[in-house]
Amino acid sequence: MIEEHPALSTGYHALPPGKIATIVTFLQMHARPAVRPVRDPAAFAWTRWHPASLDEYRALFREVGEYWLWESRLVMSDEKLNAILSNPQIELYTLQDQGRPVGLVELDFREEAECELVFFGLVGDAIGKGAGRFMMNQAIETAWSRPIKRFWVHTCHLDSPEALPFYQRSGFTPYALKVEVLNDPRLTGLLPRSAAPNVPVIDP
Template identity: 55%
Template structure:
């Protein structure tokens, strides 16, 4: 546990507050935008390059980096594992990613969830979350959970709470800045200064 007060973060590192949230029963479905032209397609056996392209299209501005650091073989094994489902939201304005992990008995983790910049605020996230909740609770689970962090879109935490999740844990994560590793463009995540 960290002591109260300020803690220096070394140059070349980023620090974020991670909040984990969960639900133990399916919530009511939330209203969706009318006339949407979105489709959700399961990627049955996504290739590493295809997956990373989708992951980066959605997560670049929020410094998603964990799947960029994974060796190709490990990533291929993870996204191709029994119990892991990867979906691509397709729309004229952009793409979205929905990844569900059912590998822990009785649980589903919403591993990755988000939309590219052209879809933020237009209802695609709500539409995709309704399908995520339906798919998760169609399985014999007792818990559906997700984590978000302070690097994500400023509305992410409130979005998850509105979707029926309740916060249960807070952590601090410190990692190498992916922009300095060449894994993300240096001008991405302008809300996080390079130090």
């Protein structure tokens, strides 16, 4: 859910050195949408990933998200990440293309009657081939096979510019905006400086 905070004043807000900011859009659906067609569904396999080793998970997380500055699970301690990945109310799935994992989906059922689509992404060379639509159809079917009343997700302007319209075409409706401030992982060495070329690196 969205926390209530005093509104930001209108105008520009300076960021501390080493920080970046993004606008986060929250989206939700309250009923299972109609299934959208997939170009070649036989080309992909949807696989439950359990148990997921920390090293293999982080490797796929990095391959999927490095370009978009995904860093949260890379800086998380082994203990905390393992607690998430081993929680029976959190389900991990991969999309396989000829045996190679090319997509990552994480569904969180810990809130009663809700499911959060925590992570959804593809490796770069799988984009534009129908894999995203196949994976979203599977995610929606999996989420709504449970007794939920709400399925939600968030995206930000650091993600692909296609992400927001893709979620809307999939049946999600925007309902809130937030500003997120985070450490630039390219300055800490966690991600290469070449990541997210659409976001300038500002050296302190």
